[in-house]
Each structure stands twice: as structure tokens, then as C-alpha cells.
Amino acid sequence: MARPGAAAVALAVALLEVALAGVGAQGADLQDPDYYVQEIWSQEPYYARPEPEPQPFSPPLPAGAGEEVRGPRTPEPRPPKKATKPRKAPKREKLASEAPPPGKNSNRKGVRTKSSEKPASGDHSVPVARGDVSEDCPPLGLETLKITDFQLHASTVKRYGLGAHRGRLNIQAGVNENDFYDGAWCAGRNDLHQWIEVDARRLTRFTGVITQGRNSLWLSDWVTSYKVMVSNDSHTWVTVRNGSGDMQIFEGNSEKEIPVLNELPAPMVARYLRVNPQSWFGNGSICLRMEVLGCPLPDPNNYYHRRNEMTTTDDLDFQHHNYKEMRQLMKVVHEMCPNITRIYNIGKSHQGLKLYAVEISDHPGEHEVGEPEFHYIAGAHGNEVLGRELLLLLTQFLCQEYLAGNARIVRLVEETRIHIVPSLNPDGYEKAYEGGSELGGWSLGRWTHDGIDFNNNFPDLNTLLWEAEDRQNVPRKVPNHYIAIPEWFLSENATVAVETRAVIAWMEKIPFVLGGNLQGGELVVAYPYDMVRTLWKTQERTPTPDDHVFRWLAYSYASTHRLMTDARRRVCHTEDFQKEDGTVNGASWHTVAGSLNDFSYLHTNCFELSIYVGCDKFPHESELPEEWENNRESLIVFMEQVHRGIKGVVSDVHGRGIPDAVISVEGVDHDLRTASDGDYWRLLNPGEYVVTARAEGFTSSTKNCMVGYDMGATKCDFTLSKTNLARIREIMQKLGKQPVSLPARPLRLRGRKRRQRG
């Protein structure tokens, strides 16, 4: 793939321009008429952050800068890392939970989640700070699984499912908490000699420990205080001491789910780190989940060092973007690629943040006849943030590669209309963002501002279809597709999030063919149905009539991901998806009524899948380059699948497209309809198909259509002629409004024909 040196420079220059404009005349660039036309950058910022504008060309920080003494409010440098390119420098402190900078307070009310949210995990605020911030080192990766099971050890364990390898931040227990997969490390005995240990496998400057209680519905187990020890050989241990030279007792947790960060009074250089519990809750056991913060020291001779260091050759903006920064980035991309991008919004969140979409196409803003439409969306759960960043990286990448003339990307952009919505629940995201990548827990920011879970907020059309099928009303009374949304759902009183309504309106307006929604917390691609058909079951494989196509689509993503189909990979939490190659039927995993995927399939032409992009819902910024590498190929391959199957135009004898014509494929009990120009797309795996086009007032037409293995949908056009009845009606209308008695008309017609012939 061409690496566009020039394009990278262009992006950098564009960033600089934006930064400079931001310093001097904030409003000036916002008044660009182009932006007004598209109704984007609103003048009033949603909130003013006091932090400096992006400074892309600030010099890389010298190594060891973190050792300087800093006031508590000094923005902290990033962890030492390859200083190969200019980066955004001082940015807000994330891990350290120091007092919020002035002006930030107004946003912090969002941190406390609503009481309507699940109390078990959602209702908490971000822990308050202790002590000064000395350095910002990234997590070692207990949560991301970068630290392998072999690097975790413990004094004793209660049983296998509560072993040291389960002592990872945010790990989730299985449904039966007595199985192999339980929600923490728990010591086999409850005394002061218990410990859990991480082997970093190289010298590391440890700076902090984050702990959490046991994930359990029934039990209350957490550690209320602990000591920390470090070692270079796991025999001789040095206990971390406080300012007065005593062994420091760190204050631990006070409930199960809220992560609590303790920074070490001074960074400790060592290879091993142990947490040694000193007290624990009530009559419970010693159980904890944790993450360790540390900066690996340079060690070029270390095998693990080289193996674990992931680099990317793409020059993209690898960092988390809050709402304002996301908007800014979209603007930069649009300025760089004005010919192939358009920015619009599909509505507003509960709190009034816009749901931005970036459209990428050679003719942005219009549907081209015969060109399929594709979408990626992310951030439906505000705390599953990796998808958002991957999509922002994707827009930059598509723009850069298009400019660089990458043939594959140029073709994709020319033949597809791509819509990308990175943040469907910006209100939730802002909450999660305040919590930060490690301290938000498992669910802070998941829900919309009014406490709705987007994942099951769509109308349940499955039940409508299945009940009609059971009464044998399909397809005579109820169609097997385009199931109507029930009245009650549309009423203002229905508990439907504004974000959900926005997505429904968007999907009804644009003839999407294929879509992917990026989620987090697992590593798997889930395809519909998401809801079980047997009422009392919670899991049951529930295939759609298009099961083969969906499985292929899911596999196309999973098999090109760097980890999803890796059989040696450890499971994220409790589910092993390897038996289906990193894919799963949604309902066979866990049933969800009212999912986007099921809604999309039953109400529109769009085939929609859920792509779970990682175990860690909110990975640390330093993980983004690697995650981009993991997903880049998959993101492109999946988009290319929109060109599989057959496509064409259904038109009348005068060549006018017929909208809303029904396309049926023999043997597949799910029809589609043509878009407003009479064009249609039918995703199909390779094979030979008998396809019928029908439209009201026209005689239907049937054809054989072949789908080959090569990319590119087979063209399969239909020309329909009017039925006799329709023709008669048409002529009647032409002849004027006078009612003509029917029996007379065929006679007259015949008479005229005879005259013409004669």
C-alpha cells in the first residue's frame, strides 16, 4: 500500500493551520460558507475547556521529563514513547484524578450517572485524588490481556476460576459464578500473607496500582487496604514506603466495581510488583481485580520487548477525541479531502450534541444510481470508545490514501457511498471520557443521558413477523421484509431515545445495503438474529433466512483481524468464540429484543452486524496504534463486501426506474425493495439464483442470475411491462375524467387496434 509522505505532510499542515486559526480568530474559520451550507460547526462551543488548543508541532518531550517536579495542575506529558512524529502535547490529565482544572466543574455533574442506571455497576463517580501526580505511565495491560496469564501469580487461589489470571481490571464473571470463569482473583486463605504478583518481564518504572472488587451478583468481596512490594528476582522484595519511611498502607476499595487508583509516592524501578492485602470487606474473602501502571524501561536486548512493541506506518492522529476534538478532526479531514467528503449530522443527542456523520464518496451529498450505500457507526454505548477512534482513524486513512492514489481505496470511494458516524451517544461518551481509560469501570457512560440502552431500544419486529408466520399470514397478509414499525413506538410517550429515533429516520432515508456497528468489551463479530425465537430461552441459535450471507460477512471481518481468529488468543471474559472462527449468531450468545441488527434486517434493506473490537472498552491512548493495525484491513474488507451478490435496476418499458419494486430470491424467505431510482442491491454468496422482480401494476419478471467469486456485484436488471389492467387504467386516465363504463372500453380498444392494423 502506498505510504503517502506528501499526504501526511498535508495533514500535518492542515492541523497546524487549524491550530493557528484557533489561537487568533476562533470564529473566523467557522464562518466558511461551505460549512454553513452543510450546517455543521455551530458557533457556540458546547462547553469551553480551558485547555490549550492543539499544538501539533510542539517538540517531542525529552525522555525522563516526567521526573521533574510539577504543580498539581500542570498538564502532564504523555508516557515516554517513540518520539518519531509531532504529537499533540500537553493534554488533560487522564489517569491522575486530580482536582479538575477551573471551568471543568460545570461538566462534572455528568460524572454521576442517573439512578435509573443499573446500580450494580453504573452508579458511581470518579474517585477523588490523593497526592500529587508524579508521572503518567500507561497501564501494563492486565485489562487488555497484553499481560498474559503466565505473567500473573498469586500466593494461593480459592479455585481455578478465581486464579491470578482472573485478577484483571474489569474482567466479568460467567453466568454461573462457580465455573471456570469467575470475576476476580480470590486468595485461598484470608490472612495477611496473601499476594498477587505481576511479572512485567523487563525493568519497569512502576508508578501506580488500580484495584477493583470482585465482579459478582451475589457476593461482596473487595480489599480495603493493601501494601505494594517490588522485586527484580521475585525473591528479595522491597516494600513501598511513604514519606516518613514507614511501609505504606494504601487505601483500597469500598465497593465492587469502582476502580481506585493509588499512585506510588515515588516511582519504583523493578521487574515484579506485588499487591499484599491488609484488610478486606466484612466477612468476605480477599478478592481483587487490578491494573498496574508503569513505563517499560528501554531494553533493546529483551526478547519480550521487541515482541510486544507494535508500530504502525500510518501517520494518523492516534489519541482519544472528545466531542470538540472529534468535530475538529472531521473538519481537518474535510479540508484535506473536500472533493470526496461531506459532513452532516443525523440529529442531536439528549443533551444537544450533534450526531455527526462523515460521508465519503466521489460525489458526496448525492445517491448515484446503482452505487451501494454503506455505513459504519460506533459509540452507541458511550463507554465503548475504541470503535469511535477506529472510525476517526478510518476517515483520515481513506482521505490520505485516496489522495495518494491507492488504487484499492480510490476504487472503493468511487464505487461506494460510505457514511461514518463515530459517536452515536456523545452524552455517554463525555461521561466515560471524564472517567478516563482506566477509572471509568465497566459501564460509566454506557447509557444515553436519559438512561436508555441503545442496544435494545429499537422496535421488536421479530415478534410481529414470527407471530404472523405462526398464523401462516406470511407473505399474504404480512410481508417477509419491510415490517412496519408499530404505532405505539412512534408515539412521543414511548421510551425511545432521541438518538434511536435519529438513527431510524436516517436508515429509512438512505438505501443502505450493508452496515457495521462497532461495539466493545469483546472480540467477536455478531450477526442477526439477536433475539431468540423460543420465548423462554435466553440463548438459542436463531438464523435469518440469509444466514449464509451473514456468516460470510462476519467471517470477512473476523478472519482479516489480527487477533479475532487466533486460536491461541485468551478469551476476553468467559466466552470462547473460536468454534465459529471469531463470529457468533447474536441470539446464540445472549438474546436481545429490539436490537439495531434485527430492526435493520426486518425494516430496511440493510444487513447490519455488530463488531466487538476489543476486550477493553476504553483502551489507553498508547494502545490505539496497535488497535488500528489489528482492525485496519478488516474495516476495509468489510466495506468491500457491499459489492457482493447482485445489483441492478428495475425499470418500465420506457426505461424509467420503478421504486419500491420487490426483489425475491428463490429459496430465501426475505425480500428486498428497490430504492427511489429503481435500483437495488442483493447481497448473496457465490452461486446461481432465480430472482424475481415484482411491482404493483406490472407483470413480474424472473431471471437466472449468477454470482461469481470475484469482487463486484453481478448486474441483473429487470424491465417490467404494465399489466393489462394497469394499462387500461392509464388509458382511462388519459381519456379524461368522465366515467366510462368498463365493458365498453375493451371493445373500443379492440376497435382502434383493428383500425390501426387495417
Ligand SMILES: *[C@@H]1O[C@H](CO)[C@@H](O)[C@H](O)[C@H]1NC(C)=O
Ligand atoms: C532492580 O534493578 C534496577 C537496575 O539494576 C535497579 O535500579 C533497581 O533499584 C532494582 N530494583 C529493586 C527493587 O531491587
Ligand SMILES: *[C@@H]1O[C@H](CO)[C@@H](O)[C@H](O)[C@H]1NC(C)=O
Ligand atoms: C506513613 O505510613 C504510616 C503507616 O501506614 C502512617 O502511620 C504515617 O502517617 C504515614 N506517613 C505519611 C507521611 O504518610
Ligand SMILES: *[C@@H]1O[C@H](CO)[C@@H](O)[C@H](O)[C@H]1NC(C)=O
Ligand atoms: C459477619 O458475620 C457475622 C456472623 O455470621 C455477622 O453477625 C456479622 O454481621 C457479619 N458482618 C458483616 C459485615 O457482614
Ligand SMILES: *[C@@H]1O[C@H](CO)[C@@H](O)[C@H](O)[C@H]1NC(C)=O
Ligand atoms: C478537487 O477537484 C478539483 C476539480 O476536479 C481538482 O482541481 C482539485 O485538485 C481536487 N482537489 C483535491 C484536494 O483533490
Ligand SMILES: *[C@@H]1O[C@H](CO)[C@@H](O)[C@H](O)[C@H]1NC(C)=O
Ligand atoms: C402521552 O402522555 C400524555 C401526558 O402524559 C397523555 O395525555 C397522552 O394521552 C399520552 N399519549 C399516549 C399515546 O399514550
